[in-house]
Amino acid sequence: MAATGAVTVPMKLTMRPEVSRALVRFAWVVVAYNVLVVLWGALVRATGSGAGCGNHWPLCNGQVIPLSPRVDTIIEFTHRCMTGGSTFLVIGLLVWTFRGTVKGQAARTLAVISMVLLLNEAFLGALLVKLGYVTGNQSVGRVVLLSVHLSNTLLLLAALTLTATLLGTGQTSRELGAHGAKKLWALLGLAATLIVGVSGSLAALGDTLFPASSLRAAFAQDFAAGAPWILRLRGVHPASAVIAALFVFWLVAQARRTGAGRLAGLVLGSLGFQFLLGLADVALLAPVWMQIMHLLGADLYWVALVTLAAAVIWPNHNARETYHPI
Numbered sequence: 674m675a676a677t678g679a680v681t682v683p684m685k686l687t688m689r690p691e692v693s694r695a696l697v698r699f700a701w702v703v704v705a706y707n708v709l710v711v712l713w714g715a716l717v718r719a720t721g722s723g724a725g726c727g728n729h730w731p732l733c734n735g736q737v738i739p740l741s742p743r744v745d746t747i748i749e750f751t752h753r754c755m756t757g758g759s760t761f762l763v764i765g766l767l768v769w770t771f772r773g774t775v776k777g778q779a780a781r782t783l784a785v786i787s788m789v790l791l792l793n794e795a796f797l798g799a800l801l802v803k804l805g806y807v808t809g810n811q812s813v814g815r816v817v818l819l820s821v822h823l824s825n826t827l828l829l830l831a832a833l834t835l836t837a838t839l840l841g842t843g844q845t846s847r848e849l850g851a852h853g854a855k856k857l858w859a860l861l862g863l864a865a866t867l868i869v870g871v872s873g874s875l876a877a878l879g880d881t882l883f884p885a886s887s888l889r890a891a892f893a894q895d896f897a898a899g900a901p902w903i904l905r906l907r908g909v910h911p912a913s914a915v916i917a918a919l920f921v922f923w924l925v926a927q928a929r930r931t932g933a934g935r936l937a938g939l940v941l942g943s944l945g946f947q948f949l950l951g952l953a954d955v956a957l958l959a960p961v962w963m964q965i966m967h968l969l970g971a972d973l974y975w976v977a978l979v980t981l982a983a984a985v986i987w988p989n990h991n992a993r994e995t996y997h998p999i
Contacts, residue, residue, distance in 0.1 A: 692780075692840050696773045700837035703762045707833060708972045710755045711826055715874075715968050717752050719881055719961045723807025725749030730799040756795060763791045763833070770840065777845045783836040790829040797822040811882060816875060816903060823871045827975060831863070834979045842989040849987045855927065859982045862920030866978060869917045870971055872910040873951075877968075879903045880959035891958065914951070918944060921978065924985060933984040940981050943974040 717723055725745035726733035733739045733750045742750065770784040801807060801822065806815035883904055885891035894904050921944055928937040950967045957963050 692778075692843050693773050696769055697837060697840045699769065700766055700833070700840050703759075703766050704830065704833045704837055704976060706762055707759055707830060708969070708976070710752070710759050711830070711972055712965055712969055713748075713752045713755055714826075715877070715965055716961070717749055718874075718878065719964050720745065720748055721808045721881065722746075722748035723802070724805075726753070726802070728803055728805060730802045756798070760791060760795070763788055766833075766836065770836065774840070774843075777847065778839070779844050779846045779849055780836050780839040782846060783832055783839055787829065787832040787836055790825060790832055794822070794825050794829055797825055809882060811901060811903065816878075819878070820871050820875065823874045824867060827867050827870050830972065830975060831979045834976050835983055838980050838983050842987075844987060844989060856986050858920065859924060859927075859986050862917065862924050863979065863982055865913065865917035865920050866975065869910065869913045870975065872906065872913050873967070873971065875903065876907040876910045877959065877964050879907050880964070885958055888956065888958065891955075911951070914948070924978075924981060927985045928981050931985060931988045933981060936977065936981050936984060940974070940977045943970065943977055946970055947974050 717725075722745035725743065725747070726739070726749045727735070729735050731753070733742075733746065733753065739746050739750055767784045767788050770780055774780055797818065801815075801818060804814065804818070806812070806818055879901075883894060883901065885894055894900055921940065925937040925941055928934070928940075947967075947970050950963075950970050954963050954967045
């Protein structure tokens with residue numbers, strides 16, 4: 674403890690420049706908008722609209738604005754417009770973060786990482802279109818590239834979430850140390866959850882390419898001798914979900930010790946709701962609206978989980994300065 678006159682200041686607390694609440698709110702708005710972009714991208718995949726603009730990119734069927742577009746063209750073109758909007762928002766976040774913080778604040782690094790991941794997101798999306806890995810394409814190349822694309826999407830959401838979180842706490846890069854074991858387990862939990870997200874999207878692709886008439890027929894498809902290999906991968910999703918849940922329980926226990934009980938409860942509630950949505954998705958044979966609902970729950974769960982992991986790995990000793998929208 675260090676004393677200054679009549680005021681006692683804990684040595685662990687550091688004086689941090691105050692970050693504008695408007696900037697923190699804007700950062701969370703960017704996170705929310707990108708969740709909407711992800712959901713619309715799922716709609717593109719679920720409705721087979723990926724070829725709505727042909728193999729042209731960034732133009733749509735060779736036009737800046739498509740004339741007399743089909744429904745699939747409208748869906749795909751809307752997704753491209755939303756992605757363009759995301760680009761402007763992330764650039765705005767990057768510029769505002771550098772103007773609204775000082776050198777050494779961790780949010781700056783995460784804002785730069787978010788921008789890089791967004792550019793990579795656009796590149797991977799363009800590659801899917803140019804290579805024809807859309808609609809009914811069942812090639813190994815599509816699944817591999819789509820898996821990379823989906824992983825990048827989740828990493829982008831994580832980077833944006835951490836940017837907003839660290840803007841709220843005002844923590845500096847020097848403060849983001851963590852014990853090796855705790856950091857390792859938290860990262861393993863996030864990696865396992867990322868695998869759940871990617872495998873879930875691949876399972877949804879299998880549902881789109883090979884729709885079943887009944888639940889019994891769906892299970893028969895998965896275990897049939899000549900079943901396409903993408904259907905055989907559907908079992909990875911529930912199995913990885915159970916494994917990832919074990920890591921999450923550990924993370925929740927750690928979070929409660931650091932005083933993040935409210936956020937831990939939110940993550941647990943989201944996890945339980947996700948399992949219910951997954952069961953409903955299977956029982957209803959994965960209709961498009963149910964796939965979107967399940968993905969929305971997954972994205973919100975991922976954002977909450979990343980925020981919780983940050984609270985565990987990088988506990989904020991100046992907790993009174995923390996701002997979260999939840």
